[in-house]
Amino acid sequence: MLGTIIAAAAAPAAGLLGHRQLKRAAHAKRLRITTPNGIDESGFVRIGGIDQWISIRGDDLCNPVILEIHGGPGASNLVFAPRTRDWERHFTIVRWDMRGAGKTFGRTGQDGQGEMSLKRLHRDAVEVTQHVRARLAVEKVLLVANSFGSFLGLRLARSHPELYSAYVGTDQNINAGGRDHTAYHALADRLDKTGKYKELTALTAMGTDKSAWDLKQWSHYNKLLITSDLLTFNTMKTVVVSSLWSSPLHTLRELRTYMQGQTFSERVAPESTTIDEWAEGTVFQIPFFVFQGEHDVFTPSESARRFFDDVTAPVKDFALIEDASHFAALRHPDRFLDLMLTKVRPLITRELISL
Template sequence: MLGTIITLSATALATPIAGLLGHRHLKRTANAKYLRITTPNGIDESGFVRIGGIDQWVSVRGEDRRNPVILEILGGPGASNLIFLSRTRAWERHFTIVRWDMRGAANTFAATGPTGQGEMSLDRLYHDAVEVTEHVRTRLSVAKVLLVANSFGTVLGLRLARNHPDLYSAYVGTDQNIIDGGREHSAYRSLVARLQKTGKKKALAAVTAMSADKSTWNVEQLSKYNKLVLTTDPLSYDTMKTVVIRSLWFSPLHTLRGLRSYLKAMTFSEPLALEAVAIDEWAEGTTFDIPFFIFQGDADVLTPPQPAKRLFDDVTAPVKRFALIRGASHFASFRHPDQFLTLMLTKVHPAVTGKPATN
């Protein structure tokens, strides 16, 4: 979903950064040291696992194997939450976190390129996620895992949580997508209003010509829309530059070649977002048999909090909580990982363990 805007932001930063490779080396080295897990009962392992007929990259990190296990369902499509490790290192003191580069994403894409990804469909990704979950349950000897989905990953996350209460202890959605059978247009209307206010007539004409009906869009139109949504909102654009691009640039896990592959993966996977445009969350069901949480950026213009709250209000679950992450656009949990962790410890941890989290 965001491959185009990430690529454009990276290009914009390339010129000043080109002369700072030495600084990049020092920062990556410091980050690698910061990420080391040395606790006696900790875990830090990664590698390829055979999932859905292809090798897919799975990372498992945490300071204590006795902590609740999180499976992250990444955004994009085609992104990887591994780039945010330095921002989310504190999470690993309280949770064991499984980060999975799904087919078409990051390390999985880099290993064999576009021809080695097999079937690229939402249905295939859904079944892959179930296989990854089963792998995690076996590898870590846990009955259930905590499902945390962000951005595009929430499209899969809702389905997994709804259909598999036997596998997941709770659902946490952040940057929660609400599609509503193609009827959810609030982000589109807000974009039109911003373009009208700033007098960007050419962009406004392009957006209005596309109409709000995403089922009629092609990949190029989707890319243009995402670019305009995020670059016309100051907080969103700042988040792309200071959180996403900086995380990519200073990631100790990604070489320069790896960064190029990362961006290619997002472009390759972008058609998956068009496949999702007709999903109707209400038609698929608003009853969940596990605790249900949505933590949304209060200023998110790509996946606004109001539609997410509307879904939340209609959800029936044994426990449910909705919270706003203050001062956050899209990528809310990564811009303010401290706020997100506090919510995880005060709202989610007690619901899945039956006891409060300890420091």
């Protein structure tokens, strides 16, 4: 989804290979797990008929297990491991590169990804969950979904409450069957106020019906969202691009593959436009949390809040992360961790004890 803007922002860094190596070395040192009951393993697992990359990291296997459902589509969270290292002191973090994303895409390229659809990703996610439960000998895992992955996360939370101890959505996407145009109209207002009339004309010509957009229009819309908002653009540079460039877990070739996977995975995005979260269900049998960036222009907090207010769950909570747009949990990993430790972990720890 963001491959074009990432490539453009990363290009000036081509002459900074020495600096990259220093940053990678520092991050690699930070990522070392030396605790006696820790885990640091990664590799390909056969999921849905293809090899898919799964990373499992944490300082203590007695901690609750998080399964992350990354966004994009096609935007693996593995590059953010150094930023979220402190999470691993309190949780065992499972990061899965979906088909079409990251190392999974790099394994066989676009011809080896098989079916690309939300239904296929849902089935894959259930298989990954079962693999993690067996590998770590846990009854349930904590489901944490961000951005595009939160479409999938909500479906998993609804359909398989027996597998998950709670649901946490961040950069929470809420589609209403094409009825909610909050992000579109806010973008139009920003373009108008800043005098970007050429971009506003192009946006207006696209119309509000995202189901009618082609992939080029999707890409252009996402670029406008990023470049029209200073906080979002700053986050893209200082969090996303910086994490990509300095990842000790990826070679330069893999970074190119990462962006190619995002471009390839964009074909799944239009399918999400038909989702109506209210029609799919507002009743959840597991605790339900949304931790959203206060100024998110991609997935507005107002839309997430409207859905949250209609949710029925055993426990639910909503929190805004200040000074954050999209990628809120990654811009402020300390604040997100604090929310996880104060609101979520005590609840699921009590549940684990009672099992």
